[in-house]
Amino acid sequence: MNKDDHELLAPTTRGTPMGELLRRFWTPALLSREVEADGAPVRVRLMGEDLIAFRDSKGRVGLLDEHCAHRGASLYFGKNTDCGLRCWYHGWKYDVDGNCLDQPNEPPQTQFKDRVKQTAYPCIERNGAVWAYLGPRETMPPLHDLEWTTLPPSHVHVAKRIQQCHWTQGLEGDIDSSHLGFLHSHATPLAVSPTAGVPTRTGSFDNTPRFELMTSRSGIVQASVRDAGPNEDYWRVGQWFMPGFTTIPPRGGDAPLHGHSWTAMEDGKSVVFTFSWHPARPLRDDEIERMETATNFHVHLIPGTFDPRANRANDYAPDSPPAAQPWMRVKYFQDQDIGATESMGALYDRTQENLGNTDLVIVRVRKRLVDAARDLQRGIEPAGREPQDYRLRPVSMMLPKKINSWSEAVAEPMDARPGTYREGI
Ligand code: FES
Ligand SMILES: [Fe+2]
Incomplete structure (x- = not known):
């Protein structure tokens, strides 16, 4: 392989040519049985991104950026309860779509949770595997018919x-x-x-x-x-x-x-x-x-x-x-x-x-x-x-x-x- 092709094929992080290509496809991210409703979150690493998966009270699987949108504490230690994952540091809470549901450390008059979004990737669950899409939403295809x-x-x-x-x-x-x-x-x-x-x-x-x-x-x-x-x-x-x-x-x-x-x-x-x-x-x-x-x-x-x-x-x-x-x-x-x-x-x-x-x-x-x-x-x-x-x-x-x-x-x-x-x- 020539050097250019090798250097293009190898990196998979966001922003690299191959990283962007790979993010155009759904990928299996974890096994369904790794996450239970209101159970412990699990770490998932995909293409150089550290993510946290959890299953909420309604059985939906979320895949969030590991680091809390507030000041970056790891959501691996978050409390998974009542349809969301609550950061253990100051209690901000996120749903499976990354919406911020609660900012309990902020006084009610200065809360700005509607302006906060935790990075969250869409997930589809099929036959024992949770699939994730890490690419741009506007180019998201349906899950492959494998x-x-x-x-x-x-x-x-x-x-x-x-x-x-x-x-x-x-x-x-x-x-x-x-x-x-x-x-x-x-x-x-x-x-x-x-x-x-x-x-x-x-x-x-x-x-x-x-x-x-x-x-x-x-x-x-x-x-x-x-x-x-x-x-x-x-x-x-x-x-x-x-x-x-x-x-x-x-x-x-x-x-x-x-x-x-x-x-x-x-x-x-x-x-x-x-x-x-x-x-x-x-x-x-x-x-x-x-x-x-x-x-x-x-x-x-x-x-x-x-x-x-x-x-x-x-x-x-x-x-x-x-x-x-x-x-x-x-x-x-x-x-x-x-x-x-x-x-x-x-x-x-x-x-x-x-x-x-x-x-x-x-x-x-x-x-x-x-x-x-x-x-x-x-x-x-x-x-x-x-x-x-x-x-x-x-x-x-x-x-x-x-x-x-x-x-x-x-x-x-x-x-x-x-x-x-x-x-x-
Ligand atoms: S770092 Fe998560 S709530 Fe502050
Ligand atoms: Fe072989």
Whole structure:
């Protein structure tokens, strides 16, 4: 990457080109269960902003600037009661929209609460996650129709964790198919890894798939194509959606689908939401239990935190016995992904890379982000913010070797309209 592009892609704070672009999109901010009505406020850090989330007496979630509009005391210590958060310093009280409801330390004749506004960001709650919009109100789009936001709550599971690196480093791990046969094949047996060396219907393995890309309004669709006998190929198709959403091609059968959302907490630290959903039925108890207790795609956390137990301090292997080499200890594939993308450092200098053909999708995603940020600087709002632009689901399917247009062949199964789900292969 050239220096200009790298320096444009990296910063996410307000006022930077990428920071402004990212603020044009709704982002998951916290889990619904983190805040209870009239319960303790929680700290939320997004794109370098320190915020406080709370759920008021009516169940509405507010996301306020941490520092009180009076003289800046932290609202983390605020008293959440009677439909508002009251600053513990002088008692000013704010509702979920940032309106100042009370200035009890001012005499009634000099109160000016109507002229005070605490910065507050709009929130929408869907299926276990609270989404926030940090951009200008006049350009606020409706929430994207990502499939996991449109289904009944029973069909969706969401988990959250923190990753110690730039949000694009983590995101690029999701879309970088060429690492599968390397990073994930050594410790995870191919037959049980959901992504590496996926067996085709014919029972054969093809670990040298070819990759196909196509541009969609909301992002990029990526397919990996494996030989599955004389007449057919096995297609695994996933999406990247602007700016930080990925879906993972499914295992097939009746298994739930999975996707990630990547958001900068600050430039070298990300919050990751893992969404799992079944388009056609409620998730089963055993599936939810696996998502909450197993380590592989999901991650064990240090109790009381969103930090993974497997982390840099323990070389991503808290429970593994000693091994001949460090990499041999990292057993689970999500820990391998976290380890690889964190091992680059919190914010890798992209001018130092040597990109090859297999990095094409990463180049395209970066270019799309950088171009959109530059356009926005020129006053052109980003495309792909219409809710329907996000109505795509990942698929796995067999296709004849001879097809005229793969984009046409996958269009219908990929279309995430309600009631249209067909099991993958
Ligand atoms: S600083 Fe919050 S009320 Fe004074
Ligand atoms: Fe991976």
